[in-house]
Amino acid sequence: MIEATFNESPGLGEKVHELAIDIIVTGRRVLRLFCAATTAAMVLVAMPAAAEEKPAAGEKSLYERVGGIYGIAATVDDLVDRLYVNGTLNANPAVKAVHDRQGQAGFKVLVTAWVVEHTGGPKMYPGLPLDKAHAHLKITDREFDVVMNECATTFYKFNVPKKEMDELMALLGSYRAAVVTSK
Numbered sequence: 001m002i003e004a005t006f007n008e009s010p011g012l013g014e015k016v017h018e019l020a021i022d023i024i025v026t027g028r029r030v031l032r033l034f035c036a037a038t039t040a041a042m043v044l045v046a047m048p049a050a051a052e053e054k055p056a057a058g059e060k061s062l063y064e065r066v067g068g069i070y071g072i073a074a075t076v077d078d079l080v081d082r083l084y085v086n087g088t089l090n091a092n093p094a095v096k097a098v099h100d101r102q103g104q105a106g107f108k109v110l111v112t113a114w115v116v117e118h119t120g121g122p123k124m125y126p127g128l129p130l131d132k133a134h135a136h137l138k139i140t141d142r143e144f145d146v147v148m149n150e151c152a153t154t155f156y157k158f159n160v161p162k163k164e165m166d167e168l169m170a171l172l173g174s175y176r177a178a179v180v181t182s183k
Contacts, residue, residue, distance in 0.1 A: 061120030062171075065164050069116055076112045079154040080104060088146045094137045118171060131178040138182035148172060 066072060083089060084104055090096045113125040127133055151172060155165045 062164060062167050063116060063119040063121035066119065066160060066168070069112070069121065071158075072115045072119070072121075073108075073112045075154050075158050075160070076108055076115060078157060079150060080108045080111060082150045082154065083147065086146060086150060089143055092138065092140075092143060095139075095143070098137070119168075129178070130175050134179045135181055139180050140182050141176070141180050144176055144180050 063072070067074075081104075084099050090099060110125070110127045114127065117123050117125045148169065152165070152169065155168065160168065
């Protein structure tokens with residue numbers, strides 16, 4: 001009966017094939033979202049550790065001063081959206097390939113976790129050291145500057161106070177040698 005349906009309806013086999021491809025692509029997207037959600041859940045589970053880490057008496061950590069995980073996640077969300085559509089960065093074929101893989105949600109989780117950890121929040125960054133994570137991208141000084149400018153734009157958008165912005169920019173800038181691998 002099924003064979004008869006296929007024989008009576010030319011093109012039905014192609015439609016079934018297209019539907020199967022759509023299902024596979026959708027399944028991959030769902031899997032990526034599940035992985036990003038799982039990583040986000042790991043970040044949230046680690047949040048109570050922040051209460052255990054205390055800066056010097058009477059002084060708040062940069063993590064606390066920029067709004068903790070929620071403040072950091074909001075700025076990272078905006079920043080990563082900017083980076084993924086930046087024409088200068090996407091002119092680098094290795095960077096564009098990363099952006100085209102549609103791992104934006106997972107990248108946001110990694111960047112958020114990195115910033116949380118490096119500003120005095122809980123230790124939660126599960127990624128590679130920045131030199132290893134960026135080695136294959138052949139980042140130039142100019143591209144690093146573009147990222148720094150996008151960071152500044154995001155910080156201005158979120159009204160990050162000058163002192164905290166200067167500290168964040170200095171922190172990020174201190175990783176230039178680890179990230180820049182091409183001239």
